[in-house]
Amino acid sequence: MRPPLVYHPQYSAPLPSTHRFPMGKFRLLVEHLQRLDLARPEQLHQPLPVPRRWLELVHSRAYHQGFARDQLEPAAVRRIGLPATTPLVRRSWLAVGGSVLTARLALQHGLACHLAGGTHHAFADYGSGFCIFNDLAVAARVLLMEGLVRQLLVVDLDVHQGDGTAALFAGDERVFTFSAHGANNFPRIKQVSDHDLPLADGLEDGPYLAAIAAVLPDLLDQVRPDLVLYNAGVDPHREDRLGRLSLSDLGLLQRDRMVLEACLRRRIPVATVIGGGYDDLNPLVERHAIVVRAASEMGAFL
Ligand SMILES: [Zn+2]
Numbered sequence: 001m002r003p004p005l006v007y008h009p010q011y012s013a014p015l016p017s018t019h020r021f022p023m024g025k026f027r028l029l030v031e032h033l034q035r036l037d038l039a040r041p042e043q044l045h046q047p048l049p050v051p052r053r054w055l056e057l058v059h060s061r062a063y064h065q066g067f068a069r070d071q072l073e074p075a076a077v078r079r080i081g082l083p084a085t086t087p088l089v090r091r092s093w094l095a096v097g098g099s100v101l102t103a104r105l106a107l108q109h110g111l112a113c114h115l116a117g118g119t120h121h122a123f124a125d126y127g128s129g130f131c132i133f134n135d136l137a138v139a140a141r142v143l144l145m146e147g148l149v150r151q152l153l154v155v156d157l158d159v160h161q162g163d164g165t166a167a168l169f170a171g172d173e174r175v176f177t178f179s180a181h182g183a184n185n186f187p188r189i190k191q192v193s194d195h196d197l198p199l200a201d202g203l204e205d206g207p208y209l210a211a212i213a214a215v216l217p218d219l220l221d222q223v224r225p226d227l228v229l230y231n232a233g234v235d236p237h238r239e240d241r242l243g244r245l246s247l248s249d250l251g252l253l254q255r256d257r258m259v260l261e262a263c264l265r266r267r268i269p270v271a272t273v274i275g276g277g278y279d280d281l282n283p284l285v286e287r288h289a290i291v292v293r294a295a296s297e298m299g300a301f302l
Pocket of ligand 1: 158159160218233275276277
């Protein structure tokens with residue numbers, strides 16, 4: 001079986017051409033996957049914008065309405081690093097809706113991939129580092145509220161710490177947060193996840209994979225989640241502009257295979273999001289396709 005993929009044509013909201021966030025990557029990613037025959041029409045699912053009541057399971061009304069109406073203080077907008085234009089507000093609502101949909105599809109099918117998502121630097125009252133709303137946090141809270149899951153595990157392998165996610169679920173035992181990240185990378189002030197794995201600059205494939213493999217199986221066996229939410233950020237890649245680690249393409253593929261297999265062989269469903277990645281668009285899109293390739297190989301487990 002091929003995994004369901006969640007995508008919306010409005011994910012790539014226009015930004016000023018000088019902006020450093022690679023917003024075009026979402027559209028290019030789905031096109032790239034289609035060329036590789038990894039995204040057939042029957043696999044694609046289109047989300048709706050997140051309803052306000054779901055957003056407010058995580059974010060304060062003052063914050064999310066302030067953002068949507070472009071009424072945040074200039075310092076708060078600078079901290080996000082993206083302008084609150086109408087298309088950007090809409091794509092932000094859609095992307096959160098997309099992660100909720102991906103999590104639901106993962107529960108139904110065992111595995112599902114969002115071709116966006118992973119905005120893990122967003123907190124309840126403010127955004128940061130190109131992250132406006134914490135999509136995986138909203139997905140977790142919606143599924144818990146609906147009684148579809150009792151226990152979740154967030155596996156965040158984006159090279160930056162999932163600080164917003166860690167803070168949002170501190171003291172909430174229903175969502176176990178695991179973040180493996182560059183110890184010396186953004187955010188400068190780290191939060192406390194349920195399990196943090198800080199990594200040294202320049203780490204290469206072998207030691208990186210060994211470090212994850214030493215932690216993940218035990219976490220799955222201890223936490224016994226009903227669903228894993230996997231941030232497959234590609235910024236640990238050696239060519240990434242912000243990453244500071246030294247993974248190869250093959251290293252990322254082996255990482256994603258390892259995570260998906262570890263979950264699926266335990267019959268734990270997985271929802272993936274693409275997370276961060278910073279490079280020229282073509283190599284970047286090829287890297288974000290890796291997790292979908294790995295997911296497409298998992299048919300035997302589904
Ligand atoms: Zn990142």
